[in-house]
Amino acid sequence: MLAFHSDAHSLALPPGHRFPQSKYRLLREQIERAPGAIRLRAAAPASEGELALAHSPDYVDKVLQGHLSAAEQREIGFPWSPSMAARSRHSVGASIEAARAALAEGVAANLAGGTHHAHADKGSGYCVFNDVAVAARLMQTEWHRAHGSAVPGLRVLVIDLDVHQGNGTAAIFRDDPTVFTFSMHGAKNFPFRKEPSDLDVELPDGCRDAEYLAALQAGLARVWAACGSVGLAFYLAGADPHEGDRLGRLKLSTAGLLARDELVLQALAERRIPVALTMAGGYGHDLASTVAVQVNTLAAASRAWQRWADGDGTMAA
Template identity: 80%
Template sequence: MLAFHSDAHSLLLPPGHRFPQSKYRLLREHFEAHPGLLRMEAAAPATEGELALAHTPDYVEAVLLGRLTAAQQREIGFPWSPSMAARSVHSVGASIMAARAALAEGVAANMAGGTHHAYADKGSGYCVFNDVAVAARLMQAEWHRARRQLLRVLVIDLDVHQGNGTAAIFRDDDSVFTFSMHGAKNFPFRKEPSDLDVELPDGCADDEYLAALDTALERLWQLPPPGLAFYLAGADPHEGDRLGRLKLTTAGLLERDRRVLTALRERRIPVALSMAGGYGRDLASTVACQVNTLNEAARQWALWRAQD
């Protein structure tokens, strides 16, 4: 299975900053040490024109040229630097490449991404550009140009935080269905309405979570079938997460991934994954959960290819 990485571009963060940027490098290094499951490639950067499919030109220019205000940088949570801008455009590029690969092969992944708090005109919550929104709009444009058909897109966002930026970007777009299942009392405290929101109480554990997921998925399969799905497989619902407030076990998270990816494969809906959030008290636990996600994705990719 193809997986695209962008961790060569680091953030210049002050000591003690709680964003765990090293997890992306650790995830890549795990699969380098265990070759065979993933075909890993470095991501190319998204272009300014591609970013403008989901973001305002003024905001894109402010990020690329270092013109973000102090207030904008505080809302994002990162100080601006050339490497911050480079990391952001390469992470979007990874989702673009994963989406193209998914349309060709069934399943592919961005080994970072899932920056769902970014709006059209601003970043927020450690999210600079909205990689899924850019990739979705670009795939729709390329699909229409090649086939003269509409590509319907489904966003399955299972990060523990609501995908407010994604919901806002696609609010009036009937061609993209946004589904977010998240902690009711967690960030962002002002939520944007997705097409389907499922809010979970603090302390929600495996059985309650998976039952809610099953109910939501049944609603999704009653919709007109999408031609492409994006799956934000956040590790932050895990019981060991510093920011998550839910209580899923490692086995519960893996079962979540299995149910989502199996349902998509059985319906022959191509899926591009992104790793989204994960802030474990023990960072190794976060990396282990995301290793499980990619292992399961690779297994589903093999089953998809066997059915061709």
């Protein structure tokens, strides 16, 4: 399975900042220590034109040229620097390349991404550009160029299982029938003003494995009943529903999160829907626990990729 990384560009964060940017390097290094199942590639940056598929040109220019106001930087949560702009472009590029690889091979991943709080005209909540929105729009454009009007357009499904609601993604795709957005998240988590997805499932504080997995099964059943034929899925596999997360309010175990990943990947495999994964959030008190959750997610994705290559949609015991 191909997985794309973008951790070469660091953020100039003040001491004590809560964003765990070392997580991305640690995750890549962990994957590098177990070569074979996952093929790692450095991501190319998204172009300005690609970013403008989901963002206003004015906002793109502000980020790339360093014209964000102090208030805009506070809402994002990062101070501007050239490396912040470069990191954001490469993270979007990783989701673009993962989406292309998924369409070609069935399953692929971005070792970062899932920046679902970014709106068309602003960033928020540690999210500068919305990588999934840009990649979805670009894949639809490339699909149309390749196939023309002879075949239906590429219908996209976003499965967002970060602990926080995907408000930016929901806003970007509001009233867009070609993209179905599904977000399952903590009811009392950030953002406190949520944007309506096509399907939102809110969970109570302290939700544990059994309750979560039951809600996910029911939610996916509603997705399949509502969204029709899907040509590409994006799966935001956040580690922040974990019981050890600093910013989440749910209580899933490591085993419960792996069961979540396998449930999603199995449902997509049964329908032969290609999927590009992003790692989304994860802010563990013990960062090693966050990395372990995401290593499990990537291992499950690699197994799904192998089954796709073998033409087998079933999960191995």
